[in-house]
Amino acid sequence: EVQLVESGGGLVQPGGSLRLSCAASGFTFSSYWMSWVRQAPGKGLEWVANIKQDGSEKYYVDSVKGRFTISRDNAKNSLYLQMNSLRAEDTAVYYCARGGIAVAGSSTFGYWGQGTLVTVSS
Amino acid sequence: DIQMTQSPSSLSASVGDRVTITCRASQSISSYLNWYQQKPGKAPKLLIYAASSLQSGVPSRFSGSGSGTDFTLTISSLQPEDFATYYCQQSYSTRSTFGQGTKLEIK
Numbered sequence: 001e002v003q004l005v006e007s008g009g010g011l012v013q014p015g016g017s018l019r020l021s022c023a024a025s026g027f028t029f030s031s032y033w034m035s036w037v038r039q040a041p042g043k044g045l046e047w048v049a050n051i052k053q054d055g056s057e058k059y060y061v062d063s064v065k066g067r068f069t070i071s072r073d074n075a076k077n078s079l080y081l082q083m084n085s086l087r088a089e090d091t092a093v094y095y096c097a098r099g100g101i102a103v104a105g106s107s108t109f110g111y112w113g114q115g116t117l118v119t120v121s122s
Numbered sequence: 123d124i125q126m127t128q129s130p131s132s133l134s135a136s137v138g139d140r141v142t143i144t145c146r147a148s149q150s151i152s153s154y155l156n157w158y159q160q161k162p163g164k165a166p167k168l169l170i171y172a173a174s175s176l177q178s179g180v181p182s183r184f185s186g187s188g189s190g191t192d193f194t195l196t197i198s199s200l201q202p203e204d205f206a207t208y209y210c211q212q213s214y215s216t217r218s219t220f221g222q223g224t225k226l227e228i229k
Contacts, residue, residue: 044209108172
């Protein structure tokens, strides 16, 4: 059974940092693109970042470029999101999502974690 | 980035109704269009991928069509469990984008 379990969310002050983790199981983690998707309270879904199987390609939504870094450790079956210089508008539930194998459809998310809430407030 | 526009933003319907939600891309995305269903407090669930392919386990009352820039999600006969928010998403670009969502409510 495919499982994605996020952790690391919490309350952080504006300008602070947080590192999210996603533990994957039930599939060959190193074979899939992986992504982070967020959802602000009462709002829609926003794709945040994705990473290729070997970590050689990474892409970000403009609003987080230069502040967030996506990474993965295939030996540990884990995905990460390092979030720096956090702003109030980064407050959201952050989901880890499994993409596809090929570039085409790399962002077709057949599996999602349960999400972890990040609140940026003083 | 590719912009995705859904309509309507909200929709009231009754059990048994046929419902159609549309999604338009700001440029051609071929058939790289997915549909998700999300219920309150839950992660999204993939319903349709590649514009018209039904995800395993999804009831056949859900169907998708379209290519290029215009797409539709159709629910042939609404069931009580279908009242939720629906999102389209393009996976054509490595920088994916979602539509703003369509909230389907009980009339």
